[in-house]
Amino acid sequence: MIDIKLIRDDPERFKKAAKDKKIEVDIDRLLQVDTGLLTAKQRLQEIATEKNRVGKSIPKLTGDEKQQALAELAKLKAEEPPVDEKVEQLQPEFDFLMLLVAQPADDDVPLGKDxxxxxxxxxxxxxxxxxxxxxxxxxxxxxxxxxxxxxxxxxxxxxxxxxxxxxxxxxxxxxxxxxxxxxxxxxxxxxxxxxxxxxxxxxxxxxxxxxxxxxxxxxxxxxxxxxxxxxxxxxxxxxxxxxxxxxxxxxxxxxxxxxxxxxxxxxxxxxxxxxxxxxxxxxxxxxxxxxxxxxxxxxxxxxxxxxxxxxxxxxxxxxxxxxxxxxxxxxxxxxxxxxxxxxxxxxxxxxxxxxxxxxxxxxxxxxxxxxxxxxxxxxxxxxxxxxxxxxxxxxxxxxxxxxxxxxxxxxxxxxxxxxxxx
RNA sequence: GGAGCAGUGGCCGAGCGGCUGAUGGCGACGGUUUUGAAAACCGUUUUACCCUUACGGGUAACGGGGGUUCGAAUCCCUCCUGCUCCGCCA
Structure with missing residues (x-):
């Protein structure tokens, strides 16, 4: 497996590695999935931060305030499913594509077909x-x-x-x-x-x-x-x-x-x-x-x-x-x-x-x-x-x-x- | 194969619905003290990802996965692993 950060920084290097090795892998698609995944995960993280903040206040609240907090929580919770779904859909594709990325050959390895x-x-x-x-x-x-x-x-x-x-x-x-x-x-x-x-x-x-x-x-x-x-x-x-x-x-x-x-x-x-x-x-x-x-x-x-x-x-x-x-x-x-x-x-x-x-x-x-x-x-x-x-x-x-x-x-x-x- | 019990941080071991990423002990590391060492005392001590020039902040993880709940290490389901007893067999 290759560090995703290296692939983000220099996708061409990994396209070339795959080509030289005669291995199929769609680096562009991988980066696309990576970006989508990152965005979704960040959003999920923001929601979680909010939920934690509001949730922690619940035991101290009573009456209307408590009801209001619960309502806010419900709203935050409702935002999650679509984002969750996106992660669940992209993550397996990301994981699979990552397994296909080839290790670039050393520079002194001769180029050849077989x-x-x-x-x-x-x-x-x-x-x-x-x-x-x-x-x-x-x-x-x-x-x-x-x-x-x-x-x-x-x-x-x-x-x-x-x-x-x-x-x-x-x-x-x-x-x-x-x-x-x-x-x-x-x-x-x-x-x-x-x-x-x-x-x-x-x-x-x-x-x-x-x-x-x-x-x-x-x-x-x-x-x-x-x-x-x-x-x-x-x-x-x-x-x-x-x-x-x-x-x-x-x-x-x-x-x-x-x-x-x-x-x-x-x-x-x-x-x-x-x-x-x-x-x-x-x-x-x-x-x-x-x-x-x-x-x-x-x-x-x-x-x-x-x-x-x-x-x-x-x-x-x-x-x-x-x-x-x-x-x-x-x-x-x-x-x-x-x-x-x-x-x-x-x-x-x-x-x-x-x-x-x-x-x-x-x-x-x-x-x-x-x-x-x-x-x-x-x-x-x-x-x-x-x-x-x-x-x-x-x-x-x-x-x-x-x-x-x-x-x-x-x-x-x-x-x-x-x-x-x- | 049948029955029962158990899986928490480097290790041991608490917790059994919110103030617990998690008490305490051991180990390890840094410091004080000491001629040096030991002891004692003080402090530090998981990982992954994201944000940030940095300082720092956030999220997740208590065998794995799923569920209940505003909230789970703690309740439920399921799988895996280990241990004990019984059976079977090298």
Whole structure:
């Protein structure tokens, strides 16, 4: 959410932000509603002031004076309904429009229409050249008996799968390893609820907008989170934190559920785009300062790079262009890891910086020691690792000519010292 | 799932129709005193929005929403949350 005062002061900035991000929002209408609402509320306030003044005198009055005061009160009361009605009509529209206003992208974010115009920052690691014909992860998974997509689909529908044996172990190993990396870096591990109320979805910015991507438990009015970002960021929703307690750094492992509506026919092959996966996520909640936000944006990006380097996977970092940014994101780095079967670097991580966009939506503040004022926090998040997507590059890049797969060195301790899957 | 009880400021806890944004205690902060600290004493201590250059003023909020009333923390309805007992089950 954006401070309405900023929108009043510079509407053009927010029209441009929406246009750059390809987001629909009627700023003119918002300001119109805002003015109407303000006028009505001021009138209501004047009436209330009068009512309070007259009402307070009632117990002291008797006879005619009292009757007169009561009559005056009745008159004031009669003025309220039309104004009230206006507020009741405009307030919901105002609230809804406010949820649609986009956070302007940072000035250094490249202008672009979609993910094809994201800008590569740098490449890390060497892309492996094979001296034999490599298999893709689906083939490897089937041949080694560690991935069973066929039965996953049979039992749960398209985009579902089973991992079994060493496949399941490798999956757990990479998650556990990533969690341990984050622990070593001072992040607090969290196990989180995944059925979230609408408020949490709205607070993090997923609602309104991503309802179609979300599995919803209609009987209970709860939503299956698509990422632990939701519970981790909303953890202290509505609270006023102590400045000394910031930054809050969380890491959480959770299953992630995504409907992938509108992606029909896209990335249907293999384990790339699936309805359910597990992910270690990182969230930082820090003070309201651009410098702090930028500092932690770099930090969460580098945390994930530590994981990828440890896994010895080649990747590149891209700056996401305006057209591919979400409503609340001021800037986003994606990490794309090399996937031989796709012949490309593909998104495995996404590091987002929100400033106070999410904090405003969920009323998450801290008390600034110096001024005693309550100030909205800044929030950021990034993937630490998402599996089984990360198993695609791991399996494909670590495969051997004989069809076996070497276990990455850092994961071997998590698999009881096992060095190879065969 | 059934029955009962309860939700007040950072915390504890009064109030049960107007003089209560709310007594008191604790905590926190500032001051006096002290070589320093403690203690004691004095003072301050919610939030949102609106008006105002400022000083300041106004409105709203006692779990959420609605109602009764000239007026509600206080009465009524409803929802939510917590606790206790019973049932059921990991």
């Amino acid at each position: 993910d094809t115009e994201n800008v590569e920052l740098r490449r890390e690691g060497q892309v492996r050249k094979f001296d034999f014909k490599p298999k893709d992860h689906v083939q490897l998974g089937a041949d080694l008996g560690i991935i069973d997509i066929e039965r996953g689909v049979r039992l749960a529908g398209t985009r579902n799968y089973f991992l079994k044996g060493d496949g399941a172990r490798l999956h757990l190993a990479v998650l556990q390893f990533s969690m341990d990396v984050m622990l070593a870096r001072g992040y607090t591990p969290m196990s989180v609820p995944l059925l979230m109320k609408d408020e949490a979805m709205q607070g993090t910015g997923y609602y309104p907008g991503s309802e179609e991507q979300t599995y919803r438990m209609e009987t209970d009015e709860l939503n299956l989170a698509g990422t632990a970002e939701v519970p981790l960021t909303a953890y202290r929703m509505g609270e006023i934190l102590n400045e000394e307690d910031l930054p809050l750094k969380f890491t959480g492992l959770s299953t992630c559920f995504r409907r992938e509506a509108g992606a029909a026919g896209k990335d249907t092959y293999g384990l790339y785009r699936i309805h359910q996966f597990d992910k270690v996520e990182q969230v930082v909640i820090c003070k309201n300062s651009v410098e702090e936000s930028n500092k932690y944006h770099k930090e969460i990006l580098s945390n994930s790079e530590v994981v990828l380097r440890a896994l010895e996977l080649p990747y590149r970092v891209v700056v996401v262009c305006t057209g591919d940014l979400g409503r609340g994101q001021a800037k986003k780095y994606d990490i794309e890891t090399w996937m031989p079967s796709r012949g490309n670097y593909c998104e495995t991580h996404s590091a987002s910086k929100f400033y106070d966009f999410q904090a405003r939506r969920m009323n998450l503040r801290y008390k600034e020691s110096a001024t005693k004022k309550n100030i909205f926090c800044h929030t950021l998040n990034n993937t630490v690792v998402a599996s089984p997507r990360i198993l695609i590059p791991i399996l494909e890049l670590y495969q051997n000519a004989d069809g076996s797969v070497t276990v990455p060195k850092v994961l071997q301790p998590y698999m009881g010292g096992q060095e190879v899957i065969k």
